[in-house]
Amino acid sequence: MKLLTGNDLATGDVIWWTGSGWSRHVAEAADVGEGGEAILQAEEGARRVNVPYLLDAVPTPEGPRPAHIKDRIRAAGPTVRADLTLTPADPQAGSWVI
């Protein structure tokens, strides 16, 4: 599956395209299939996302899992600061990333 991600322009937060808007939670990310580039162009043009790009991911029961470790760290937060992940101190966060 293909996901669309980028950063919020004003806050810099990592955000994921949900199919109808943007979320900070990769679990809510939608498969953009072959239509990702058109969404990317439209959303970037409307300044609803900064520095967007498409990436590969694998569907799992918990939601999409980005294929590359860099994107998993973007999704979850620094692996060395569990208190700063989106689900603070989640003991599963590390294994999901690595």
Add this chain to the structure above:
Amino acid sequence: MYRYDEYDQAIVDARVDEFRDQVTRRLSGAMTEDQFKPLRLMNGLYLQLHAYMLRIAVPYGTLDSRQMRLLAHIARKYDRGYGHFTTRQNIQFNWIRLSDAPDILAELATAQMHAIQTSGNCIRNISSDQFAGAAADEVADPRPVAELIRQWSTFHPEFSYLPRKFKIAVIAADEDRAAMRLHDIGLKLVRRPNEQGGDLGAEVYVGGGMGRTPMIAPLIKDFVPLGELMGYLEAALRVYNRYGRRDNIYKARIKILLHEIGADAYREQVEAEWVAVRDQGIDPPAAELERIAAMFAGPAFDPAAPDAVDRSDPDFAVWLDQNVRAHKAPGHAIVTISLKPVGGIPGDATADQIDLMADLAQAHSFDELRVTHAQNIVLPHVRKDALYGVWQALRDAGLAEPNLDLIGDIIACPGLDYCSLANARSIPLAQKISRRFAGRERELGELKLKISGCINACGHHHAGHIGILGVDRKGTENYQLLLGGSGAEDVSLGKITGPGFDEDGVVDAIARVTDRYLAERTSGERFLDTYRRLGMAPFKEAIYG
């Protein structure tokens, strides 16, 4: 310390106003990211893995307590309660909002701070010896020269769009505590003997650097009188600006130019250019350097300060031996505060810890602090009879790890946990190594371990006695091990041992290397000495069998 004059303050204030307008236009959509990116980078604002990151300049690593407290305030108000001190003697905040950036820069300007020259293809923040002005072995305080270079280089119209970034270090002692020869230009202040006792000038080394193509800077000029140094630097930069490659980012640093044309040809070109610029008034009048130098005049050290230190507390005595160095003034000492607790994140400090270090500097170090390229903090001027109290306060705040220059004093870049350029994580590896060798650090002696999460080498892995480079091998983190590097006066570049390892594998490999060192060392030999005596072979055998 240097204090801004009206021109410095006006420049910084104007830059804040300009950036506020640029941010407003970006947020409104009047500018695209492609248009905005070079402007935000000129103000130290990067877009990293999780958010915007603001890199704040600490010129030649020197701060006062007011500036340090302001950093703590920024950590609390605009970030997530901590900051990260870097190998360029700067500080980074990892969770900045673009909309807050102009306010942060405005607050920094009130304490004579900024984020200029922390990014872009310009002359970057000048680095120096963290013991400047306190070390007994320096011929002069290098910071007035570093400050003069800062003033010359800030917004220098000819050198604001160089082929690539440009880093200058200034030292003034035989012991190199600033990795001087691994900079684009390294200056070592020396005295040339004469009837008056010695003219001050600089040895000039050009073309060093780490990164993708590590090189040690060769000596290009053995003595440039201090009064002519800025003209010589102007000539040195002009030759680079004229001939440095702009067609290939990987070949754009001055070290590549030196490598391609040779040191002799570069030297000749600089000499010719130097003749051409000599009558252009680039060197300031002697009075200007004297004005700057006067601001770095040392504090009024108490000549009656007692020299003896009570060592009856054994934990204090260990810290005293490891983290405290000789000061040029009797009865005083230089304290290095380790930001490397066992299992901690190298270079990170909480807002409360930053405040505490500011308090200690104000009370016990004539209001001065230094940031080191090894990601520690220095209190440069502490009375010896205050050391025990300083240590107790540091200990209570988790800042008294006695590991300066030991295996636990690890340099590590932010790596893939924060950095968009990284290929592998550096911090978890540093934490594992730190825990693995806790309790054995003193047995191993001086052992500088440095980790980079990518080829750009922000973690100085080429200069580690033991270096680690993180790479991406088909989407998986992999770590190459290097041995034999040094960033000190015995500068050398580490060599790769062989095939790489996963995270646990590289920690085990280091254990085998250090075990072999303990088995082979002779009396008084550091790890680096043993490696240089024996070469790679016995260590490679220990690692790979």
